[in-house]
Amino acid sequence: MGPPLEGEPKRKRTWVHCPIIVGAGPSGLAVAACLSDLGIPSLVLEKAHCIASLWQNRTYDRLCLHLPRQFCQLPLMPFPQAFPKYPSKHQFILYMESYASHFSIKPRFDAQVQSAEFDLELGCWRVCVGEEEEELVTRWLVVATGENAEPVVPEIPGMERFGGRVIHTSGYKSGSDFKGQKVLVVGCGNSGMEVSLDLCRHNASPFMVVRNSVHVLPREMLGFSTFGVAMALLKCLPLRLVDKFLLAMAQLILGDTDKLGLRRPKAGPIELKNLTGKTPVLDVGALSHIKSGHIKVMGAVKEIRKGGVRFVDGRKEDMDAIVLATGYKSNVPSWLKGDDIFTGEGMPQTPFPNGWKGSNGLYCVGFTRRGLLGTASDAHNIAKDINLQWKENN
Structure with a gap:
């Protein structure tokens, strides 16, 4: 990509001597912190007006972390000891704001990246930002927009005829907005289950659509996190044996979910997660409402x-x-144009743990389908790799 062609608007070009990180969510903050710990500055670009905009603007009020806090902390800074085992949405946001402050991360807000492309002639990335099309030039570009950047809105025949309220969970805040109403909830993942539960608690009547098979596991087993138990067992047992144990415990604690219209996949929960990225549902109370008929499975x-x-x-x-x-x-x-990391769907071509690095100074973080544990791993790797090049040139 050379200079602007005749007739194209001229862009203000600015050289940025440090890495540019696109996205100020947990993934972008994690990379910025790991770089800061090594004495390397960074420029974080965020299209919204705040950090962690998905958490702040597009999550429902009752959301809590599904996993214990030790599995959700960002690199180099644990959660405060006073926080509960499963921090709330608001506590997680407070933690991220403290995290950004601690590492002096000051993102540039309202800075939407329009395009980014490697310039062979310059040997750098050209990042076009904002409506005025300012162009930033850098040797290192970190894509931290994550796998949850845009809502998926399916095409359902006849939707235009409905006439009632239709929203994605990104716009759902509380069941209090639907008191006394019959609500169709399309989807039975963790969000679908929790929204259905929230609707029940506000005297609405949810009808949850289950189109595919789904693994439902108890969030805890005998007082221990199911996820923590699985991680511990995987250190000494084969994956399929751990899957069999999880399913046996789920049957014991939750009963036969197939009888409730929640068919289990043939592959075990961990195997399926590794193969497809599909996360098992960790039950926080919805299943009892399904059994009682308050949540109707359709x-x-x-x-x-x-x-x-x-x-x-x-x-x-x-x-x-x-x-x-x-x-x-x-x-x-x-x-992002002309990269060698991502598929056409915007996910890394190489699976975790080796999908974080491309060529020409391109990196990605937050695309592992392994939550914040995957983010932490990638953030450390990216910072170490950039540090080697930084030492050579500074």
Whole structure:
């Protein structure tokens, strides 16, 4: 990519001597902190007006971490000891704000990256920022926008005819907005389960659509985190044996979920997570409401009609609102050009733990499908790799 062609708007070009990190969520902050610990500055670009914008602006009020805090802390700084085992959304945001302050990370907000491309002639990355198209030039570019950058909104036949409220979970805050209403919840992952539970607690009637098989595990086993138990067992036992143990304990604690319309996949929960990135649901109370009938499990939707829905089994139900608990996706393909790390879906081509580095000073973090543990691992690796080059040139 050379200089602007004739007729193109001229861009203000600024040389940035340090790494540019795109995204001020947990992943971007983690890399900035690891670089800071090695004495390397960075420029963090964030399209929103705050750090951790997904957590601050697009999560529901009752959200808590699904895993114990020791599995969710960022590098070099643990959670405060006074925090509970499963910190709330607001506590996690406070932790990240303290984290940014501790490492003197001061992102440039309202700085949306329009495009980024490696310039062979310059031997650097050209990063176009904002509506005025300022161009920043750097040797190192860290993509930290993560796998949850944009909501996934499925195309359901007849949605335009519905007439009622339709929102993605990114816009859902509390079941108090749906008191006394019949609500179709599309999706049965952790978000779908928790939204359904929240709706129940506010006297709404959720109908949860289960289109595919799903693993539901207890969040804890005999007072210990299920995730922690699994991680400990994997150190000394084969994965499939650990999966069999988890499923046996789930059957003992939760009962046969197949009878509730929640069919388990053929692959075990950890095997499936490694193969597809699909996370098992950790039950925090929704299952008891399913057993009592307060949360109704439904099959796939055939079509949406005015004020209601028709399912593939022929059943029809009137609905007041629809909540799409259909997840998120990467937005990398919309702005990163000519890279060698990402697939067309915006996920690393090389699986964890080796997907963090590309060529020409390009890195990615927050795409491991292993939560903040994966983020911490990638952040350390990226900082160490940049440090070797930094020492050679400074």
